[in-house]
Amino acid sequence: MQRQIGELVIECVQGDITRQDDIDVIVNAANKQLQGGGGVDGAIHRAAGPELVKASKALAPIEAGEAVITEAFDLPNNWVVHCAGPVYSHNAEVPKQLAACYRNALALAEDKQAASIAFPAISAGIYGYPLDKAGAIAVQAVSDHALAALSLQRVRFVLFSEEVYAAFSGALSELS
Template sequence: MQREINGMTIECRRGDITDQPDIDIIVNAANKQLKGGGGVDGAINRAAGPKLVEASLKRAPIEAGEAVITDAFELPNRHVVHCVGPVYSQSQPVAAQLASCYRTAMQLAEDHGAASIAFPAISCGVYGYPLDEAADIALGTVADCASRAQSVKTVRFVLFSQDVLAAFERALSAH
């Protein structure tokens, strides 16, 4: 599914974020120490090779809502943006932190002249963010960034499972 918002194509598809050769920047759902881990983080680090962890460790630690950028090494992309999503809780400013992940990644893509960026569903795995709420924040933040984007013309959400894809498609339809 895809939509055009303010001249930017935003799409949702099921797939593997490490296999997006037509995308300039992919986003990693990283941990605060940027040392690799499981899920999306582990898959990206395995595909990129050991130099990705070496490069990202030099930028650690970062906090929830923050992001840094590195080269992509053995991935078919130019760069990887490493975002630390919040662990879901009703007592913390998690919505603002999650939105910050997407906004900061979009700004880093602009700063590096990227035409395209691909996101996973940040914080929706072991960090426990409810899918519909996370998808709404993700799509709303990216749609808001579309009005200011200069270089980024394509945003792809690459989602691993059918239930996550369905949540993100519902959110895209609403924005």
């Protein structure tokens, strides 16, 4: 599934974010301490090697919605952006924090003059964000950036399961 807004192609694929060798920047759904963990975070740290742990821990802690960038080390990409997604709740700040993850990651990629970036479904795993809401926020944040994009030409959502893919591709198809 893909859409084009201005010069920016936005796409959803089902797959493994650590195997996106045609992407300049991948995004890690990190914890605030940037120590590695389970899910996407653990997979990225295992694939990147021990240097990623050292590099990211030096930038910790970060708060929900914030992002930092490191080299990608043993990954096939140039950079890894580490975003601390919010834990889902009905607090009005939570959707703003999730949108900020995407905005901040896009800004860091633009700072590195990256042509492409790949996102997982931030906060939609153990942090409990409902898939439909997480997908809608993610797609909208990327869409909002599309016309202001400088170097970025491709944004890819790399989604591990069919259920997550369905939610994000649905949000992308409904984008007006």
